[in-house]
Amino acid sequence: MQFDALLLLSFGGPEGPDEVMPFLENVTRGRGIPRERLESVAEHYLHFDGVSPINGINRALIAEIEAELADRGQTLPVYFGNRNWAPYVEDAVTAMRNDGVRRAAVFATSAWGGYSSCTQYNEDIARGRAAAGDGAPELVKMRHYFDHPLLVEMFAEAIGDATQSLPAELRDEARLVFTAHSIPVAADERHGPHLYSRQVAYATRLVAAAAGYAEFDQVWQSRSGPPRIPWLEPDIGDHMAALAERGTRAVVICPIGFVADHIEVVWDLDSEVREQAADLGIAMARASTPNADRRYARLALDLVDELRDGREAARVVGDDPTPGCGYSVNGTTCADSPRCVARISG
Incomplete structure (x- = not known):
């Protein structure tokens, strides 16, 4: 499976005081969260001048991915899209279409299965393709990597x-x-x-x-x-x-x-x-999280290699059976499963 690009897909976060409430309204839309609750959460962001660290960390991670690609002698454009704030996934997928991308691997900044940590990213992918319209690239979300x-x-x-x-x-x-x-x-x-x-x-x-x-x-x-x-x-x-x-x-x-x-x-x-x-x-x-560690960039590209080259998934195997996705078939990754919407085309 060949890829023309890599899409880093994330949650998003505000980058200034004026963006905090609109961002929180995006996150909670349709859930009936009281205004006073949003204002309480907004104080957490305003403690940091209204700037969530997440977008800056993701941009730094993309720089590490690009540096790792260069070290590997590979060329793969990297795009950045979010669910809840700019840069939005809809704009990222539209830019990919305009740049002639036909198929892209999707690396979500969540290692897990479940609704908010996986299914919603699949929905983001579908929404991005719908926004891009005719000629939207095929997007293949890569597997859960909690055991990488x-x-x-x-x-x-x-x-x-x-x-x-x-x-x-x-x-x-x-x-x-x-x-x-x-x-x-x-x-x-x-x-x-x-x-x-x-x-x-x-x-x-x-x-x-x-x-x-x-x-x-x-x-x-x-x-x-x-x-x-x-x-x-x-x-x-x-x-x-x-x-x-x-x-x-x-x-x-x-x-x-x-x-x-x-x-x-x-x-x-x-x-x-x-x-x-x-x-x-x-x-x-x-303890720190991976953030923009070069090894996290390597992990993302290793997942691309698994799909592109048909490699066996790299996993640390524990004493119990690995808790794989309920939508996988015969041990295949979610991106390969016909029952999962992670792979969305045409």
Whole structure:
């Protein structure tokens, strides 16, 4: 399967104070979120002058992808499109059509399956092609990569680096806590079933083993729904309180559910949870995410190679069966599955 281009597809984020509320309205459109709730979330962005780190990180990642392509002696134009803010996926796909791109690989900045972490990206692809109209390129979304060796390596290394930032006398006793974005329990049951939560749990085991930890905790963060709706638990705030009651003096938090240090990492963890940890008397270190690490660029291009050359998928294999997508057929990747809308053409 040959490709004329690579599309980096992401969530998007505001890049100035005037963009914060319109961005949040885009994200929540049709969900009936009260205005006061949006204004509360807006304060998180305004704490950083209304600029989400995500677009800047993605531009830096694209630069690393382009540098990696040059090192490999390959030529592949890289486009950038978002779901919720400029540059929008519709504009990116239209530009690709205008540039004569016939087929492009799509690298989503989410390693997981499930609705918001996979299916919505498929919907973004369909919307982008519809906006481009006649002559829109075929777009092939690449597979989930939660178990890719480079992702496991980056997170395991980040845990080690974070541990070294703790006071020397606390490093050996620090509790390792993995966190990922919570979602409604009903949503997790619909896709897979429990595809997202199973993949997160699987990845935590892989990374913990690579980092040399036999014991660890896996929790959830950043829930936003009404209290009456059950979400994946335990919440990291509740878990931190429980650790304090058990006498824990230090934690290393690894945001394994995020591939970039965007707002739900730098605010929810670096601000709110860090403040809670200080109040509880717990020393906290937070592991970095892949961001624009060159290895993350290599991972993206390795996925392209898998499809282009028909290579076997690179995976770290755990003790349990790999929790693959429920839409795959005979072990094929989602991009190859006739039952999945990840591959959208004509």
